[in-house]
Amino acid sequence: AQKITQTQPGMFxxxxxxxxxxxxxxxxDPSYGLFWYKQPSxxxxxxxxxxxxxxxxxxxxxxxxxxxxxxxxxxxLVISASQLGDSAMYxxxxxxxxxxxxxxxxxxxxLNVKP
Amino acid sequence: NAGVTQTPxxxxxxxxxxxxxxCAQDMNHNSMYWYRQDPGMGLRLxxxxxxxxxxxxxxxxNGYNVSRLNKxxxxxxxxxxxxxxxxxxxxxxSETVVATEAFFGQGTRLTVV
Numbered sequence: 001a002q003k004i005t006q007t008q009p010g011m012f013x014x015x016x017x018x019x020x021x022x023x024x025x026x027x028x029d030p031s032y033g034l035f036w037y038k039q040p041s042x043x044x045x046x047x048x049x050x051x052x053x054x055x056x057x058x059x060x061x062x063x064x065x066x067x068x069x070x071x072x073x074x075x076x077l078v079i080s081a082s083q084l085g086d087s088a089m090y091x092x093x094x095x096x097x098x099x100x101x102x103x104x105x106x107x108x109x110x111l112n113v114k115p
Numbered sequence: 116n117a118g119v120t121q122t123p124x125x126x127x128x129x130x131x132x133x134x135x136x137x138c139a140q141d142m143n144h145n146s147m148y149w150y151r152q153d154p155g156m157g158l159r160l161x162x163x164x165x166x167x168x169x170x171x172x173x174x175x176x177n178g179y180n181v182s183r184l185n186k187x188x189x190x191x192x193x194x195x196x197x198x199x200x201x202x203x204x205x206x207x208x209s210e211t212v213v214a215t216e217a218f219f220g221q222g223t224r225l226t227v228v
Contacts, residue, residue, distance in 0.1 A: 004157065033215055045158075045205060045219035052215070091157055097213055102174075103148070105157030 003027075004092050004106035012112045013082045020067070021077040021109045023092030031097040034075040036066065039089040039108070048090075051075060052097075082113045117141050121206050121220035128196040128227045136191040136223050138206030146212045147189035148173075149181060151202040152222070158205060164189055165212045196227045 003026040013019040025034070036048040051059040051066045059066045067076040075094075079086055092106040119140045128134055140147065145166045150158040150173075160173030162181040170181050178200060180192045189208075193200060203224050209217040 035217075037219075042221070043203070043224075044221045045207075047216050047218065050215040093158075103150075103158075103160055103217075105159070107155050107157050 004094055004104050006090075006092055006106035006109050008109045009107075010110040010112070012114055013079075015084060015113055015115050016081055018078060018080045019082055019111065021079070021090050021092075021111065023075045023077065023106060025073050025075060025092070025094045025104075027073075027094060027096065029096035029098070033095050033097060034066065034068065035093040035095070036064070036075075036077045037091045037093060037105075038086075039091065041088070045091070049077070079111075084113050084115060087111060087113045119206055119208055119218050119220035121204075121223050124221065124223060126223060126225050128193075128225065130197060130227060132196050133192065133194050134196065135193075136204055136206070136225075137188070138190065138220060139188045140206075140208040140218070141187065142208060142210075142218065143186070144208040144210050144218075145186070146209045146214070147183065148207040148209075148217070149179070149189070149191045150205045150207065151175065151200075152205060153202050161191065161204075163212070193225075196225075198227045201225060201227045 005024045032053045034051045038046045049061045063080045065078045089108045095103045122137045148163040149161040164170045164183040167186045206220040207217045
């Protein structure tokens with residue numbers, strides 16, 4: 001069974017501080033991709049970052065980095081220097097590389113950035 | 116760039132009515148997807164189209180049909196809407212089914228009363 005767990009329904013962070021959003025996953029597939037998406041209050045889903053299970057280095061995209069610990073099956077998103085515009089829902093997702101009809105999403109974490 | 120465009124953005128249906136959600140992408144992507152988003156459940160795949168001319172069921176296909184009209188367009192049809200289909204629907208596309216990035220439309224908020 002495939003499963004994505006985001007244990008933090010809501011989080012607060014002070015502007016300019018770093019924040020880590022947790023994500024753990026469960027899969028029996030040997031190769032898979034991990035994704036993070038941002039959903040602002042306007043509703044659209046915005047792709048943030050991708051990590052392949054075969055990648056040796058942690059993915060980074062600007063202020064976003066993915067702390068990938070394969071043995072622990074965790075794929076935490078780190079946002080550095082939080083901005084007010086980072087306030088949104090954040091979803092962790094996983095897709096097995098060779099079972100492309102399976103794209104599993106977690107239940108999300110609501111991040112609030114305080115001025 | 117428009118990216119992925121969904122219409123309508125909001126819709127209220129009565130139980131038993133039918134409707135089609137439209138989706139179009141202008142990125143020349145091969146693969147397109149329909150998801151529904153329900154509170155506390157993330158997104159769940161309804162149907163997908165790996166390439167033009169093909170469609171396959173996802174995790175929650177019951178009550179829905181799809182049509183990949185051409186490479187750009189992928190529609191989702193509710194033949195007889197039920198209150199359980201009240202949800203936010205997202206269309207997405209990616210270059211291929213194994214692409215590392217998928218682009219989403221802005222969503223359609225559907226209420227079935």
